[in-house]
Amino acid sequence: MNFSKISIVLLGLLLSVAASATTIEMEVNGLVCAFCAQGIEKTLKGFPATDAVLISLEHRLVAVALKDGTDIGDAELRRALTEAGYTVVGIRRTDASLETLRAGVKPHG
Amino acid sequence: MKTRLLAAATLLACAHVGAWAKPIAFARGTTVMAEYGAGTMNEIQAFYAPRYWWSLGASWLELNSEDGSTQRRIELARANLLAKRWNLPGAQANAFVWGGLGRATGNDFAGSTLARNVGFQADYETRRVYGAFRSDLEESRHYSHRIDTLQLGWAPYAHDYDTVATWFVVQGRRYTGDLVRGTETALLLRFFKGGVWVEAGATRDGKPQAMAMFNF
Numbered sequence: 001m002n003f004s005k006i007s008i009v010l011l012g013l014l015l016s017v018a019a020s021a022t023t024i025e026m027e028v029n030g031l032v033c034a035f036c037a038q039g040i041e042k043t044l045k046g047f048p049a050t051d052a053v054l055i056s057l058e059h060r061l062v063a064v065a066l067k068d069g070t071d072i073g074d075a076e077l078r079r080a081l082t083e084a085g086y087t088v089v090g091i092r093r094t095d096a097s098l099e100t101l102r103a104g105v106k107p108h109g
Numbered sequence: 110m111k112t113r114l115l116a117a118a119t120l121l122a123c124a125h126v127g128a129w130a131k132p133i134a135f136a137r138g139t140t141v142m143a144e145y146g147a148g149t150m151n152e153i154q155a156f157y158a159p160r161y162w163w164s165l166g167a168s169w170l171e172l173n174s175e176d177g178s179t180q181r182r183i184e185l186a187r188a189n190l191l192a193k194r195w196n197l198p199g200a201q202a203n204a205f206v207w208g209g210l211g212r213a214t215g216n217d218f219a220g221s222t223l224a225r226n227v228g229f230q231a232d233y234e235t236r237r238v239y240g241a242f243r244s245d246l247e248e249s250r251h252y253s254h255r256i257d258t259l260q261l262g263w264a265p266y267a268h269d270y271d272t273v274a275t276w277f278v279v280q281g282r283r284y285t286g287d288l289v290r291g292t293e294t295a296l297l298l299r300f301f302k303g304g305v306w307v308e309a310g311a312t313r314d315g316k317p318q319a320m321a322m323f324n325f
Contacts, residue, residue: 028196029196029197030194030195030197030201031201032199032200032235033201033236033301034268034274034301034302034304035304035324036201038138038304038324039135039136039138042135042136055270057236057270058236058269060198083136083160084161085162085191086196087196089198
């Protein structure tokens with residue numbers, strides 16, 4: 001297998017991972033109260049691609065579940081949260097469902 | 110039942126009140142607030158924020174001196190501006206300024222007069238501690254009142270978006286212009302969840318205070 005074939009296979013793998021990402025997780029600074037969360041939730045639910053939103057103040061986490069076959073660009077998300085008054089410090093995509101993330105952020109005990 | 114009533118009465122008697130929320134909740138959000146401030150200061154406000162950093166609305170304010178001799182009713186159109194926000198990991202700080210114009214009536218002058226208001230608020234909060242200082246200047250050619258309010262809050266647990274937040278808030282407030290002598294101190298018990306905020310308490314001399322705020 002030559003280099004170009006390996007590159008094509010790797011590119012295909014990367015694209016398939018990106019295409020299967022169902023949830024976007026964002027780490028957000030300034031997230032300290034319910035009103036903050038309410039504003040962010042309202043903003044994100046305005047995207048046609050948004051299926052549901054999860055916000056955890058404790059984990060400084062804002063997660064967006066995407067509708068099948070849709071996406072929201074990182075730049076668009078950063079702009080939306082900046083215009084909502086908050087600072088995005090990190091964005092990552094995951095295959096984990098919102099329910100899985102929700103279970104992970106629930107307080108233990 | 111009697112014990113519960115006694116406990117509630119004791120809590121109210123220990124307190125003294127007034128809590129200030131932020132004049133802008135979130136972008137494309139409407140805030141409606143009503144406060145009963147021990148009969149000294151009663152207020153209703155409604156604002157709409159097109160962006161997270163400014164809002165427009167109206168307020169109705171009633172001020173009564175503690176001896177009952179002076180009364181003001183002030184109706185204003187008001188604009189609020191978030192001058193600066195600091196978003197920190199697990200904390201937020203804000204500096205707000207605002208101004209308003211409208212009309213006022215009083216029992217020590219005839220008719221109505223042009224009323225002016227300017228003010229600012231600086232606050233800092235985490236999920237467990239809260240501090241805010243607010244200053245309002247209410248003026249017309251018949252009166253001038255400055256109202257300074259300091260609030261310090263403590264939450265017994267860190268709330269999250271889907272849980273009820275509980276706060277104990279201590280407040281100190283000073284009025285100029287012969288409304289109240291010295292510093293009023295108060296204790297409030299505050300709850301909020303989602304877009305609903307309610308709080309109640311009492312002044313040190315046992316006068317009740319309450320506030321409700323709705324964001325949507």
